Amino acid sequence: MGHLTQRNLNTTRERLRDQVAHHLRAALISGELRPGQVYSAPGLAEDFGISATPVREAMLDLAREGLVEPVRNKGFRVTEVNERDLDQYTEIRTLIEVPMIGRITRSASRQDLEALRPVAEEIVRAARDHDLIGYLDADRQFHLSLLALAGNDRLVETVGDLRKRSRLYGLTALDERDQLLPSAEEHLELLNLMLAGDAEAAEHCMTRHLGHVRSLWAHSTQDHIPAQPSRPLRPATR
Template identity: 35%
Template sequence: MSEPSAEAADRSGRPPTLTERTIEAVREGIRNGTLVPGELYSVYRLADELGVSRSPVRDALLRLAETGMVAFERNRGFRVVLPGARELTEIIAVRLALEVPAAQRAAVRATAADRAALQNEYEAMQVSVTAGDETAFMMHDQRFHGLLLELAGNAHVTRIIENLRDATRLVGTSTIRTSRSLEDVYQEHLPILDAIQQGSPSTAGAAMRRHLESTGRLLLQEAARKSDTNLKSNALWNDLVGHPPVGE
C-alpha cells in the first residue's frame, strides 16, 4: 500500500490531517486490490506501512467502520467488508437521495468550463471502453460523478458519496464482468451529460435516477447470485428504495 498522499487535502485547501490521509490510503488500497475483502489485517502493520503512528490509523479505521467499509475484530485487527444485499440497497437509497438533486443542481450551475470538463471525462471513459481498461474506466466514472457533486456545491455530500462508492466498488466491478459491459455503463452516462449540456435540471435528475437504479438492480442481482439464502431482493428494494426492480 502506498504512503498517504497529499492529494487527500480538503477541498477548502486545508492540509489533510494524518487521519484523513490514512483514510484515503485505505480507500485507495480497496480500490486497487491491495486490501482484499475478508482478509485480516493488522492495525500495527498498516501504521508501519504508512509511516504513521497507530493513533491516526485507529481513528481512520473507526471512521471507515462507520461507513461499513471495514470491521474490527477485537485484539486481532480489521477486515475490509464486502457489503451484503441490505447494505447495498441502503447505499443505493442514499445515493438516489443525494445524487439525483445534485445532478439537477449541477445542470443549473454548470459553466462552459464545467461542461467541457464533464465532456472530457466522458470521452476518456470511451477511450477506456475501446481499450478494455476497466481500472481507467472506473477512475473516469468516479471523476465524472465527482464533478457533478462538486458542481452541486456541497462538500459533505461529495465525501459521503465517495465513501459509498468505495464501499460498493468491489461488487460493482463484478457486475461488469457478469451482468453488463463497460460499454453499457458508458452509455448510461450519455443522457446525464446531455442534460447538463442543455441545462435541463429535470432531465438530468431523471437520467441520474435511471443510472443509479440500473446499477442498484445489478448490484442486488449479484448479491443474490452469491448468496446461499433465498434473497427477496424485490421486497428489499421496494422497502428501502420504493421502486421495485424491473424484471424480477
C-alpha cells in the same frame, strides 16, 4: 499474486501509505481480499515486501472509509455489504443526486460542464479497456466533480462516503460479461442532456443510471465467486 504482487513503491512514508491503500482498494474490488475475511498488517506487509507500519496506517484509512473494520489482536476484517445496505445507499443517493442534477443543469455554465467531458470519455475508455481501477477512479471523479458545481462541500463529502461504502464487489466478473460499458456510456448521455439544458431529462437519466448501478451490484453480490489469486493471500491466524 494479483494486486499485491511486488510493487515499485515510493519510499516516502506518506506516499507509501497512499500507494498501499490504493493497491488494497484494488484487491478489494477484484475480490482478492475477501468480504468477511480477516487480514493482518504484518501478513500483507510481507506480500508487499515492506514494513507493517505503512500497511497498518493504510488499513486504518480504509477503516475510516468503511471498507474494513479492526479486529482486536488479529488485524482487519473486510466489511460485507448486503442487499439491504445497497438498497439504502441507492435510496439516499437518489434523494440527493437526482434533484441536484436538475439544479446544476439550470445553474452551471456550459464551460464547467464541458470540462467534465474528458472524464466521462475516460470512464467509457476504461470500461472498453477493462481497466477496473481506472473505471472507478474516473467514475468517482465525474460524479463528485459534477455535484461540486452546486457549491455544497458537505453534500459532496456525503455522496463520496456513500460511494466508498457501496463499492462493487466482484467487479471483475461484471467486466468479463461486458456489463460495465452501458453504465459507462450513460455518463456521456447525462452530460449531453445537461448541456442541452434539459433538466427534467437529465434527472430521469440520473435516476436510470443509479438504478442501473444498483442492478450491477445485485448481479455482483449474487453471482460472483471471487477469483483465486495465483498465490492466495494469507488471512490472519485465528
